[in-house]
């Protein structure tokens with residue numbers, strides 16, 4: 404975690420009029436995920452709305468700062484046993500949530516990632532499977548749009564990586580040996596074109612997300 408990075412100012416409390424659009428704008432202008440984690444923004448009052456604005460890679464990065472990742476508790480604590488009564492499971496899961504999720508700095512990101520993955524089998528983000536399932540149904544349209552956006556972002560990322568590789572490949576052709584002047588000039592133009600394409604893709608990504616680190 405980058406503790407040197409200044410945390411962004413907190414969004415205003417929703418009770419004082421913060422809207423989903425305010426949150427989206429705030430997240431788009433924020434520092435990378437580590438700042439949100441360090442500032443406690445993925446566990447606080449607006450954590451759920453902030454997590455909804457993040458793309459899947461950012462959510463996955465956030466959960467590397469979780470209690471589960473750091474402490475690696477017994478995974479069985481998060482799932483109902485086949486022969487376990489509902490009453491026993493309710494007691495046991497309350498203890499799991501108290502002992503782990505309540506102290507987890509990224510519980511909103513954890514729940515959002517579970518919902519994006521359609522994973523409601525165990526406790527995630529401090530929520531019992533029943534609550535996760537209800538949210539999955541209630542937020543179906545939003546989640547479908549979020550998954551489509553995750554997919555679009557992944558495709559764009561592949562295009563950025565391919566463009567960067569093409570620049571490297573072309574630049575590598577200059578290494579070693581003597582190259583005729585006409586081929587050198589052709590290669591120089593190809594590199595300039597590839598660089599422009601790469602930079603346009605990176606700029607478009609930054610304009611659309613506001614994130615300083617490509618996700």
Ligand code: SF4
Pocket residue numbers: 466469470471472503504505507508509510511513514526527528529
């Ligand atoms: S919220 Fe709970 S289930 Fe999710 S990572 Fe944190 S401790 Fe684990």
